[in-house]
Amino acid sequence: EIRKSNLAAAQRLVESGFSSSSSDDDEDVESKDGKRGQILASTFTSYNQQTGGDSAGLQRTGQYLNELFQSGALTCLICIGSVKRTQPVWNCSGCFSLFHLPCVQKWARDSVFLVSSVTDEDFGQKQHPWPCPKCRAEYPPSATPNRYLCYCGKVQDPPSDPWLVPHSCGSVCEKKLKPDCGHTCLLLCHPGPCPPCPKMVSVTCLCGKAKPLPRRCSNKSWLCQQICAKVLPCKQHTCSQLCHSACEPCPRVSVQSCECGRERKERPCAEPLWNCTQVCGRPLSCGNHTCEEVCHSAPCPPCPRSVNRTCPCGKTKSSAGCAEEVLPCGDTCDRPLTCGKHTCSRRCHRGNCDTCRQEVEKECRCGKHRKLMPCHKEYLCDSKCSKTRSCQRHQCRRKVNEKTALNVEKRNIKTRLLTI
Incomplete structure (x- = not known):
């Protein structure tokens, strides 16, 4: 009888425990969903106030936020472990993927070591970048993370708050939004990309004619x-296209003056700048000479x-003026000759130096x-050339002087033909 009563009591206890635990699980799921909704709503509040509740620009950011609340959805691609x-x-900052901080630090060190050991001759002296494990975006060695920061980078070691997005400072x-419009992101500290700027501004059309x-x-x-x-830009015609940002070059033709006038x-109006072949001839600032440059x-x-x-x-x-002639100084010229090895030994003189006659x-x-x-x-000697001809079988056997004379004659004939 005692045994039967104990079994009956245990059965009642199991049944009551199962029903209470199932109801508790349902309540936990409902409470978790409600809590998640409250966190997301608080994160998007400032953005929705600007857009009037339109959350079309929050799809990408919302996807990253939903993954944070799903157990096991985030995985560190380095250690293949879940991110808690x-x-x-x-x-x-490129693909917005999350990694364990120690895993990324080891990844960066190993990547730089492997690249430098394979490609760098002076091992360890060159700073090589390290890539993101997912998108391969490159970071300099100075960007190796050494601190645990929130998503916006303001708070170090953000505390775990059950009413905030994980790893967020709140x-x-x-x-700064991209493309740069002068405004900043209005969301609370969040993972993923910042949504498009929601603020309303008063702007005119691309051509600037409308209000x-x-x-x-x-x-x-x-x-x-x-x-x-x-x-x-031709200053003669107007753009005939519909409203646009930048006008195309003028397609018409007009009479254009050269640079000197x-x-x-x-x-073509699109090419208004051109130069004639006349010498400028305008008087210079000295008042004694004219400009000798072309248009x-x-x-x-x-x-x-x-x-x-x-x-x-x-x-x-x-210090003589431009109208006065500067006389030779009487010293040795010493300008380099055409040979590039010797200098002119004449006294200071006008005109070109003579050919080098030094032996x-x-x-x-x-x-x-x-x-x-x-x-x-x-110096051309009288020896016969011992080089092989183009047939690669016989020697030239022609005197160097004769060969030079033939080359000179060929050049002269070619020059005469070109002039004809």
Whole structure:
């Protein structure tokens, strides 16, 4: 009887426990869903106030937030372990994936070590970037994470709050939106990309003819469907296209003046700048000479005879005006000759220096003989050429002097044919 009563009591206890636990689970699921909804609503509140409840731009960000609340949905791709809300993490700014902070630190060190050991000859002296494990976005070694920060980067080691998004500090994100419009993100600290700017601004159309209208900042460009009518760069025609941002080059033809203004001829309006072949001829600032440059639009340069006036050899500077002639200084010229090895031994003189007549030992073309002769002349011996002909079977056997004379004659014939 005692045994029967104990079994009956145990059965009643199991049944009551099962029913209470099932009801508790249902209540937990409902409470979790309600709590999640409250957290998401608080995160999106400031954004929805600007958009009037339109959450079309929050789809991508909402997807990242929903994954945070699903157990086992987030996995560190380095260690293939689940990312928990109490573990320090790092998120990529390119693909917004979450990784364990120690895993990313080890990944960055190993990546830099492997790349430098394979490609760098001076091992360890060059700074190599390390890639994101998922999207391969490159980060410099200085960007290796060493702290656990929230998503917006304001708070270090954010505390785990059951009423906030995991790894979030709970303050407004305030990151600069992309493309840069001057506004910042209005969501609370969140994972994933920032949504488009929701603020309303008053903007005119692309051509600027219509009155400004209130538009969403993330989609503020609009067309008024009127003809642009802006004056084109040619200053003679107007744009005939419908409302647009930048006018295309003028497709018409008009009479355009050259840069110096001496000649005029018909040219495409898209290419108004052109130069004639006449010398400028405008008086220079000195008042004694005229500009000798070909047609140009920039101001004429200073008189070349008044800048850095020196004697012909360049050793002595002079303060004489451009109308006065600078006399030779009487010193040795010492300007380099055409041979590139010697200098002019004459006294300071006008005009070009003579050819180098200094005797030097020269080697012939074939390298068999050496001889003293003037520096400006080439030494050609009377030996026969021992190089192989183009057939690769017979030697040339022609004298170097004869070969040179033939080459000179061929060049002269070619020059005469070209002139004809």
